[in-house]
Amino acid sequence: MERDKLLMTPGPTMIPPKVLQAMSRQIIHHRTKEFQAIFTEFNTKLKTVFDTKNDVLTFASSGTGAMEASVANLFSPGDKVLVGTIGVFGDRYVKIAKAYGLDVDVISMPWGQALDPEDIKKHLEEDVDNKIKAVIVTHNETSTGVTNDLEAIGQVLKGRPQLLVVDAISSLGGIPLKTDEWGIDVVVTGSQKALMVPPGLSFASLSDRAWDAVKQSKLPKFYFDFLAYREKLNDNDTPYTPAVTLIIGTNVALDMILDDGLDKVYARNRRLAEATRAAAKAMGLELFAEPTHASDIITSIKGPEGIDVEKVRKIMNTKYDIMITGGQGKLKGQILRIGHVGYVDQFDLLKTLTGLEYSLAEVGYPVQIGSGVTAAEKILKEGV
């Protein structure tokens, strides 16, 4: 019988029925007391999830729009920035910065590894005149399943004039991210991952010194002009028609996250990740990410020698209605990636691991049926 596909992807992630329901009501106009009451609540909850005292701006766009916005709003042509990249999404920030005519220094790690905060430190120390205006890093790189140590990178930046700009599109609301405490100046994220809402919203928070940079910026912008959004936010409004239904959905999803409690959400994702890693190992599979920085949002698994991982994915998808993802860019055909963030519980994960066992067996990989699931269950039964 037809079933919804179980999305164990890094995004879009599954939408909770309560969120779908809230979004399926007849639309309300954004210039009404009813919407403004929702927008006020929504903005307050966003600050809690961002772990910041600063305003969070909301845009009708994909996450990439907010990445671009951070570049267009903070810098001027020729400004120097340092981008630390460990995969597809770090590379995207390099491309955006170059598209806007910035002078881009790049620290790039082999895929599967995290940034070494010492490398950033050294690079900044060599920049004796502080030509570098900002350090831009990805918090969680979904293309490789690696999480950077943002707290340590924040430590490196402490007391330095450079802004710290973070792509937290896949991480915010899924793993700890202490925006103010870790000294992060700009955090950008999107709706379709840990926030459990369809794609179409992006967000950005800015520190006071980031706002100072905005005032100096000479790059052209209009739709993503941060100052216009901040000004309207004071009136509980947006400069352009907001994506009303997605905001209403996010407002409900944020309640679900905060009712659970951020710490509980983080703990659940961590345990789901541990269970996934243990299951992979029990199935005789090798993990792709370096163990010290393996992501709690998404687990990357190397394709076993001689096994067509795209075929494995296809069987999971068509036969068992479970969608996981493969490799992006140069990792295409080489890895499998299982997302475990957002509206995902242990039974979703166990179903996924079962489907993985079946599908690996079907393509001739010598998996012991039940091995992965058993290993995961042992971890999951401790409860999350």
Added chain:
Amino acid sequence: MERDKLLMTPGPTMIPPKVLQAMSRQIIHHRTKEFQAIFTEFNTKLKTVFDTKNDVLTFASSGTGAMEASVANLFSPGDKVLVGTIGVFGDRYVKIAKAYGLDVDVISMPWGQALDPEDIKKHLEEDVDNKIKAVIVTHNETSTGVTNDLEAIGQVLKGRPQLLVVDAISSLGGIPLKTDEWGIDVVVTGSQKALMVPPGLSFASLSDRAWDAVKQSKLPKFYFDFLAYREKLNDNDTPYTPAVTLIIGTNVALDMILDDGLDKVYARNRRLAEATRAAAKAMGLELFAEPTHASDIITSIKGPEGIDVEKVRKIMNTKYDIMITGGQGKLKGQILRIGHVGYVDQFDLLKTLTGLEYSLAEVGYPVQIGSGVTAAEKILKEGV
């Protein structure tokens, strides 16, 4: 008993239940055959509604995003453009062009009037070296309720090197717009008006010569980079995560529009507009827009001497759950605007006119109860 507000606003407009239902399904991933099948249909139908053989690009953003995109993708710093403005949204194009460092000539009409194509002709003839690269106009100006004669403006541009760029955010799908036949090079629109979908999607179509301009453009862009969208469109894909649910909703809404037939939709809106204008006059009210160019999307009505129109709106909204809009910018407090586009039928309009009669009476305006409704009914009973 609680009822959904009837939105007789220029946008967001009411969402048909079938569209809400389609959007309330569990989300599907955009990189699946299921979504790609929808996306293919959707793109074909969009071309029909745009009345063009060219590709239509879809962005996750408000309509303003597509306006900005047209500027960032077509021009280079210092390029000269001519913007014809007749209200708030024409002025917005001026601001965007200036934000991107263009050299902007402006033809501006008193609010309530349409552009005179002769003025554009004269301005272009005075530009003997063809320094002007493009003429940018609003098709339907919602702030004033005036529709420009786009066909005549297209005639002026015929055989000239300037591109014709049109903001059709409130008009496309609501009133006739023959993109290819009228020689319009770029048409931008949004989801939340005649297309009957929540805000969050914008669209742009480009002629071959507009694509030539895109290749010359040196302004920075990334998220709205037209070439990236066109390249991915060839693979039935988008460069960044699309707003999946809104695309699914639009796909259903486009079916509804095309099942009705564009001509029937246009005829209905025209008749609703005629009925609204007749009703206003029968109530002794004065229309704001010049009669020859009154919009069939939205009717603007002057506030009668001594009557607080904002209070009228408030009564309609709180007592009768009917939302119309007031004046924007310098027209605030001076006019009322009734939208009649999208998922609106004659009974929605008659309800609105009834509410308007009641509310005007309540603030002391000497309206003859039933006068507006009767005048409208006489026109509407001919059927649409």
